[in-house]
Amino acid sequence: MISTRCAACKYLRKRCDTDCIFSPYFPSNDPLKFACVHKIFGASNVGKMLKQLPVHHRAEAANSLCFEAQSRIQDPVYGCTGIISLLQQQIYNAQKQLAIARAEIALNAHQAHLQGGSQFQQIEASSSFNNVAAEPLHVDQSFFDPPWLF
Amino acid sequence: MKGHESRSTSSCAACKLLKRRCSSNCIFAPYFRSDEPSKFARVHKVFGASNVSKILTEVPVEWREDAVNSLAYEAEARLRDPVYGCIGAIALLQRKMDELQHDLAIARAHLARYTAIPPLLCNDHFSLTTLPDFPIFDGTKSVLNSMEFQQHGSVNVVHQTSFPL
Numbered sequence: 001m002i003s004t005r006c007a008a009c010k011y012l013r014k015r016c017d018t019d020c021i022f023s024p025y026f027p028s029n030d031p032l033k034f035a036c037v038h039k040i041f042g043a044s045n046v047g048k049m050l051k052q053l054p055v056h057h058r059a060e061a062a063n064s065l066c067f068e069a070q071s072r073i074q075d076p077v078y079g080c081t082g083i084i085s086l087l088q089q090q091i092y093n094a095q096k097q098l099a100i101a102r103a104e105i106a107l108n109a110h111q112a113h114l115q116g117g118s119q120f121q122q123i124e125a126s127s128s129f130n131n132v133a134a135e136p137l138h139v140d141q142s143f144f145d146p147p148w149l150f
Numbered sequence: 151m152k153g154h155e156s157r158s159t160s161s162c163a164a165c166k167l168l169k170r171r172c173s174s175n176c177i178f179a180p181y182f183r184s185d186e187p188s189k190f191a192r193v194h195k196v197f198g199a200s201n202v203s204k205i206l207t208e209v210p211v212e213w214r215e216d217a218v219n220s221l222a223y224e225a226e227a228r229l230r231d232p233v234y235g236c237i238g239a240i241a242l243l244q245r246k247m248d249e250l251q252h253d254l255a256i257a258r259a260h261l262a263r264y265t266a267i268p269p270l271l272c273n274d275h276f277s278l279t280t281l282p283d284f285p286i287f288d289g290t291k292s293v294l295n296s297m298e299f300q301q302h303g304s305v306n307v308v309h310q311t312s313f314p315l
Contacts, residue, residue, distance in 0.1 A: 039201075
């Protein structure tokens with residue numbers, strides 16, 4: 001007889017009921033997925049979290065919990081906050097680079113204007129980069145900024 | 151008259167919540183002070199005290215404070231967004247990074263047009279800024295449906311799809 005238990009019930013060695021909260025999201029062919037979330041969050045907490053959610057959100061929640069759990073297993077100190085930190089740093093660097101580029105464009109545009117080239121005016125008109133010279137510099141670090149990570 | 155009061159004046163927030171004696175070698179005590187009860191409450195609600203204890207035990211002492219703070223951060227994110235937790239923040243940042251890369255590419259193209267102008271019209275020396283690419287993750291922009299991890303030595307390389315908010 002082929003077992004129809006989900007990965008969670010197999011792992012926990014219990015009977016998999018028809019209304020098992022885990023079975024739609026932790027199929028038996030992916031045992032690692034449940035093993036990860038159980039290791040970090042615990043089956044009981046995962047079950048509670050899923051039960052508190054509308055059914056149509058549970059799959060996404062299970063996947064995001066799995067992602068967080070795998071992140072934490074690979075990086076026990078920072079987990080997925082390490083990814084957040086990396087992204088924040090990259091965004092900060094990109095914003096600085098963009099500010100530098102805008103300043104150079106503004107400088108070039110000004111120099112071209114002084115030289116009175118109509119060709120430059122065409123370039124400015126055709127650009128899809130809105131308000132390159134006029135937009136103020138804004139280096140934004142307001143995205144979930146845990147101060148202890150920098 | 152000696153009552154039943156326990157000598158819990160030095161109990162950490164974890165032991166207070168768990169209603170147990172806070173021993174001198176309590177693993178939680180250095181990181182969950184009694185004046186911050188909500189910090190442990192959040193972590194316990196999401197991860198469970200037992201799991202937190204195991205995680206901290208596996209981490210060298212000098213890294214435990216950072217580990218606790220990152221767990222607290224994740225727990226708060228999960229309580230605020232029970233569906234996506236921290237992944238929501240990653241999606242937001244990833245989207246912001248995509249926009250910046252787009253803007254950088256436009257700026258680069260814009261600057262490149264100036265270098266295409268004949269020297270007759272541009273006498274000054276242009277100092278073009280080399281704009282590096284900012285690849286973050288591999289993956290296509292699709293709905294969250296699968297995530298894979300690969301580890302290369304000590305560097306974690308995350309392959310993932312973009313996350314909707």
